[in-house]
Amino acid sequence: MNLPKEIMRYCPKCNTHTKQKMTQYKAGKRRGSAIGERRHAEDKKGYGGQKFPKLAKPAKTTKKFTPILTCTICKKKWNKSGIRIRKVELVAK
Numbered sequence: 001m002n003l004p005k006e007i008m009r010y011c012p013k014c015n016t017h018t019k020q021k022m023t024q025y026k027a028g029k030r031r032g033s034a035i036g037e038r039r040h041a042e043d044k045k046g047y048g049g050q051k052f053p054k055l056a057k058p059a060k061t062t063k064k065f066t067p068i069l070t071c072t073i074c075k076k077k078w079n080k081s082g083i084r085i086r087k088v089e090l091v092a093k
């Protein structure tokens, strides 16, 4: 599915319609030193260490696309609710 790179949309900060750039949300890089990661590694150690069954057959066949809208005037960002989609392309109109 093709989506526009830029859309005209209401900006609550500017209190008017402005041009807003659309980009895709990406999860940040996982840090091995984070407390949750360390705890998880500790729990998984040793005999019978697997905490939950590994997902053998995932129910979903698609990933969610979460757009981030950035106002070109005030640079404020918004996360829009994601849609399930197989493939997405951001194209200039």
Ligand SMILES: [Zn+2]
Pocket (backbone or CB within 6 Å): 011, 012, 013, 014, 018, 071, 072, 073, 074, 075, 076
């Ligand atoms: Zn704005």
